[in-house]
Amino acid sequence: MRILIPALLMAAPAFADAPVIEDVSARQSGNAWSFSVTLSHPDTGWNDYADGWRVELPDGTELGTRVLHHPHVHEQPFTRALSGVEIEDGVVEVNIRARDNVGGWAQEVFRFKLPR
Numbered sequence: 001m002r003i004l005i006p007a008l009l010m011a012a013p014a015f016a017d018a019p020v021i022e023d024v025s026a027r028q029s030g031n032a033w034s035f036s037v038t039l040s041h042p043d044t045g046w047n048d049y050a051d052g053w054r055v056e057l058p059d060g061t062e063l064g065t066r067v068l069h070h071p072h073v074h075e076q077p078f079t080r081a082l083s084g085v086e087i088e089d090g091v092v093e094v095n096i097r098a099r100d101n102v103g104g105w106a107q108e109v110f111r112f113k114l115p116r
Contacts, residue, residue, distance in 0.1 A: 017042050019050040019098035021110035022077050028116065033085045037066070039098055040077035048102045049073075055085050056095045056109070063087060063094065092116070 019041040026035045033055075041050035049071035055063045064085040072078045087094065095109035 018103055018106040018108065019053070019100050021053070021096050021098055024096050024110055024112045026112065026114060028114070031086050031088070032083070033087050033114070034081060034083040035085060035096070036079055036081045037096055038077050038079040041100060043071040043073045043076070045071050045073060049100060051099055051101045053096055053098045055082070056097055057091065058093060058095060087114070
């Protein structure tokens with residue numbers, strides 16, 4: 001029993017809440033896009049916080065990543081932007097995927113239809 005309890009405690013971070021993408025907006029300038037993404041996450045401080053989001057093609061190809069350098073404990077939800085994301089003509093939808101420093105990249109994505 002002594003071995004089982006520490007093993008369960010070590011597994012606990014895998015069950016941490018993933019960041020939730022609340023809203024996305026984007027605008028195009030040539031082939032480059034600017035995205036604004038609103039996230040919510042139960043940030044507790046440096047030990048557990050949303051630390052980024054990225055724009056992906058539907059096949060998972062990464063187009064751009066916005067790193068979040070600090071917790072947002074008292075600012076929920078919060079919005080951050082990323083500019084200069086190159087997207088080829090013909091792409092009509094992208095995925096936005098969030099991440100936290102405990103669970104890594106979320107399994108769930110936010111599908112976003114590009115306003116062309």
